[in-house]
Amino acid sequence: MKLLTLSVLSTSLLLASPLVKQANEAGLKAIPSDEDQLMKLIDNPNNPITDKKVELGKKLFFDPRLSKSNIISCNTCHNLATGGIDGVSAAVGHNWAANPHHLNSPTVYNAVFFTSQFWDGRDPDLEKQAQGPIQAHPEMAATKEHVVNTVTSMPEYVSEFKAAYGDKVEITFEKVTDTIATFERVLVTPSRYDEYLNGDENAMSASEKEGLKTFIDMGCVSCHDGVALGGNMNTFEITGKYIHGDIGDFKGNKEGLVKVPTLRNIAETAPYFHNGAIWSLKDAIVEMGRIQLGADISDKDAASIEAFFGALTGTKPDISYPQLPARTATTPKPDMN
Amino acid sequence: MKLLTLSVLSTSLLLASPLVKQANEAGLKAIPSDEDQLMKLIDNPNNPITDKKVELGKKLFFDPRLSKSNIISCNTCHNLATGGIDGVSAAVGHNWAANPHHLNSPTVYNAVFFTSQFWDGRDPDLEKQAQGPIQAHPEMAATKEHVVNTVTSMPEYVSEFKAAYGDKVEITFEKVTDTIATFERVLVTPSRYDEYLNGDENAMSASEKEGLKTFIDMGCVSCHDGVALGGNMNTFEITGKYIHGDIGDFKGNKEGLVKVPTLRNIAETAPYFHNGAIWSLKDAIVEMGRIQLGADISDKDAASIEAFFGALTGTKPDISYPQLPARTATTPKPDMN
Numbered sequence: 001m002k003l004l005t006l007s008v009l010s011t012s013l014l015l016a017s018p019l020v021k022q023a024n025e026a027g028l029k030a031i032p033s034d035e036d037q038l039m040k041l042i043d044n045p046n047n048p049i050t051d052k053k054v055e056l057g058k059k060l061f062f063d064p065r066l067s068k069s070n071i072i073s074c075n076t077c078h079n080l081a082t083g084g085i086d087g088v089s090a091a092v093g094h095n096w097a098a099n100p101h102h103l104n105s106p107t108v109y110n111a112v113f114f115t116s117q118f119w120d121g122r123d124p125d126l127e128k129q130a131q132g133p134i135q136a137h138p139e140m141a142a143t144k145e146h147v148v149n150t151v152t153s154m155p156e157y158v159s160e161f162k163a164a165y166g167d168k169v170e171i172t173f174e175k176v177t178d179t180i181a182t183f184e185r186v187l188v189t190p191s192r193y194d195e196y197l198n199g200d201e202n203a204m205s206a207s208e209k210e211g212l213k214t215f216i217d218m219g220c221v222s223c224h225d226g227v228a229l230g231g232n233m234n235t236f237e238i239t240g241k242y243i244h245g246d247i248g249d250f251k252g253n254k255e256g257l258v259k260v261p262t263l264r265n266i267a268e269t270a271p272y273f274h275n276g277a278i279w280s281l282k283d284a285i286v287e288m289g290r291i292q293l294g295a296d297i298s299d300k301d302a303a304s305i306e307a308f309f310g311a312l313t314g315t316k317p318d319i320s321y322p323q324l325p326a327r328t329a330t331t332p333k334p335d336m337n
Numbered sequence: 338m339k340l341l342t343l344s345v346l347s348t349s350l351l352l353a354s355p356l357v358k359q360a361n362e363a364g365l366k367a368i369p370s371d372e373d374q375l376m377k378l379i380d381n382p383n384n385p386i387t388d389k390k391v392e393l394g395k396k397l398f399f400d401p402r403l404s405k406s407n408i409i410s411c412n413t414c415h416n417l418a419t420g421g422i423d424g425v426s427a428a429v430g431h432n433w434a435a436n437p438h439h440l441n442s443p444t445v446y447n448a449v450f451f452t453s454q455f456w457d458g459r460d461p462d463l464e465k466q467a468q469g470p471i472q473a474h475p476e477m478a479a480t481k482e483h484v485v486n487t488v489t490s491m492p493e494y495v496s497e498f499k500a501a502y503g504d505k506v507e508i509t510f511e512k513v514t515d516t517i518a519t520f521e522r523v524l525v526t527p528s529r530y531d532e533y534l535n536g537d538e539n540a541m542s543a544s545e546k547e548g549l550k551t552f553i554d555m556g557c558v559s560c561h562d563g564v565a566l567g568g569n570m571n572t573f574e575i576t577g578k579y580i581h582g583d584i585g586d587f588k589g590n591k592e593g594l595v596k597v598p599t600l601r602n603i604a605e606t607a608p609y610f611h612n613g614a615i616w617s618l619k620d621a622i623v624e625m626g627r628i629q630l631g632a633d634i635s636d637k638d639a640a641s642i643e644a645f646f647g648a649l650t651g652t653k654p655d656i657s658y659p660q661l662p663a664r665t666a667t668t669p670k671p672d673m674n
Contacts, residue, residue: 063418064419081661087402092408321658327424333616
C-alpha cells in the first residue's frame with residue numbers, strides 16, 4: 001500500500017513539472033510565498049503599507065457611517081465573509097437603488113494585483129478606486145465633506161490618523177480613501193494553486209492539474225493571466241455585448257470592452273460576469289468558451305476546468321471585527337433620502 | 338506626592354464603599370467576574386451554550402443570505418462594530434423601508450440580561466426574538482423556507498449543525514434562530530462599572546461615582562435596574578407618548594408602555610429612545626427626568642449622570658470575522674423586491 005502511494009506520487013511528480021513550466025510560460029504567476037517578494041508586489045511607493053494604516057483602513061472599510069445613510073460600508077458590497085462580494089447580480093446601494101448599469105460588485109480580494117480597477121478599467125489602482133463607490137449615488141452616496149466631517153468628528157479616528165501619518169496629517173477625503181486602499185492591499189488569498197506553482201507538486205490533485213492544463217491548452221489563459229488570472233487592462237474583451245443580451249446600459253471602456261475579472265476564489269463569487277447574469281460556474285465556463293474562444297467546451301472539459309478553479313479558493317487573512325469609535329455631537333447624522 | 342496619592346486613594350475607598358452597598362440595595366447588579374457565575378446567568382437550559390453553537394451562530398448572525406435580498410444580516414442593524422446597533426433613528430430594512438412604527442434597533446450586546454425582548458417586550462428571550470426580524474418585511478423579509486433552504490443548501494453549514502447538535506439534527510427555522518440566539522447570549526460587555534461593583538474601588542473615577550450616586554438618588558434606578566440597567570418587563574414606562582410627539586404608530590404593549598432599554602454602552606448607542614428621537618445623551622437624561630421622574634435635572638446633575646454612563650462602556654468580545662460557506666446551485670437566489 002505504501003509502495004503504491006509512493007509510485008503514484010512519483011508519477012504525478014514527473015507529469016506535473018512540465019505543467020508548472022507551461023503555466024509559467026503562459027503568463028500565470030503564483031502569489032509569492034516569500035513575504036518580502038509579496039510585499040514588493042502589493043506595496044505602493046506613493047502610499048506605503050504600514051501596520052497602523054492597515055488597522056485604521058480596516059476600521060474605515062467596515063464603517064457604515066462613511067455613507068450618506070450611515071448603514072452602507074465598503075464591506076456591504078465587498079463582503080469579506082463571502083469572497084469579497086455581495087452575491088447579487090447588480091450591486092444595490094443607497095436608497096435600495098441597483099447599479100444603473102447593472103454592474104456586479106467585483107471582489108476586493110486580490111484586487112491589488114489588477115493593473116486597472118472597475119469594469120471599464122478606468123482607474124489605475126485601489127487608492128483611486130476607493131474614491132468612487134463612497135461618492136457614487138447608487139452606492140454609498142456620500143460627499144467628500146461628509147466623509148471628512150465624519151472621520152474628524154471622532155477623536156479616536158483623529159488619533160489613529162496621527163499615529164499612522166504623523167501629527168501634522170491633514171485628514172482629507174483622499175487620505176481616508178488611501179488608508180482604505182492600504183487595507184485592501186493586504187487582502188491577498190494564497191491557495192493550493194500557489195503552493196503548486198511554488199513547487200509543491202502535491203498541493204493540487206490530479207484532476208485539478210488536468211483542469212489547469214485544459215485551461216491553458218484551450219486558451220483561457222490568454223485573458224486570465226498574471227497573478228490574479230485576470231484584472232489586466234490589456235486583456236479587455238467584448239463579453240458585454242453577448243452575455244444574455246445587454247442588461248443595463250454598460251458599454252465597457254472606450255473600445256466597448258469589459259475588464260477580465262480575476263478567477264481567484266471564483267467558486268465563491270457567483271453570480272458571474274460584469275452583469276451577474278450567470279450563476280453556475282460551469283455555465284460561465286461554457287459561455288466564455290463560446291464567446292471568447294469560439295469553442296464548444298465539452299461538458300467534460302468544463303468540469304475539468306471547474307475542478308481546477310477549486311484550487312484557486314484561497315486562505316483569507318484573519319480579520320478581527322473592529323470596534324469603531326463612538327459618534328460625537330458633531331458627527332453628521334444619517335440621511336436616508 | 339506619593340503620600341498625597343495614597344491619602345486620596347484611602348479617602349476614596351472610605352467614601353466609595355457605602356455607594357456600592359447603596360447600588361446593590363437599589364437593585365443594581367454587576368456582571369459576575371466569575372465565569373461559572375456568569376455562565377449560570379446567560380445560559381438557557383433549553384438551548385445550552387456550547388462553543389460549536391456559538392461559532393455557528395456567529396456565522397449565521399453575519400450571513401446576509403438569510404435575508405430575502407441576500408444583503409441584510411442580523412449584523413446590519415445590530416452592528417457589533419458600533420455598540421450592537423445601526424445608529425439610525427428608525428431601523429431600515431428590505432427595500433430600504435424604515436420600520437413602520439419608527440422603532441429604533443435596540444443593542445444586541447447584553448440583551449441576554451433582559452427579561453423581555455422587543456420594545457413592547459412581547460418575547461421572553463433571545464431564541465424567540467431572533468425569529469422576528471428575519472421574517473419581518475421591513476427587516477430581513479425572509480420566509481422560514483428561505484432560511485432553511487439557504488442553510489441546508491450549503492454542506493459546510495449542514496456539517497456544522499451536525500457537529501453542534503448531533504448527526505440526527507433537523508435543521509429547522511427554529512434551530513437556526515436558536516443557534517443565532519446562542520451566539521447572542523455570549524455578547525456580554527463587562528465594564529469598569531462591574532469592576533467597581535465587584536470590589537475594585539479604583540475602577541471608577543470620583544466623578545463617575547458621584548454620577549452613580551446622583552443616578553440612584555434621583556430615582557433613575559427605579560426603572561434602570563438589574564444587570565443590564567434596564568431590559569426588565571416590569572419596568573415599562575410611558576415614554577412613547579411624550580418624546581418629541583408620537584413618531585410612528587407604535588403604541589407600546591397592551592398597557593401602552595414601552596420597555597426600558599439597557600444603559601450599558603449607552604455612550605455608543607445614539608440615537609436614543611424607542612423612536613431614536615434624541616441624539617444627545619445629556620438631552621436624553623434631561624428628557625427622562627422630565628417625563629419619568631417629573632424632575633428638572635440640572636445641567637450639573639445631567640453631566641454627572643453622563644459621566645457615570647461612561648463607566649458603562651464595556652469591553653466587547655473579540656470576534657474574528659467569519660468566512661461563510663460558498664453558495665451552491667440550490668441556494669435560493671436573492672430577491673430584491
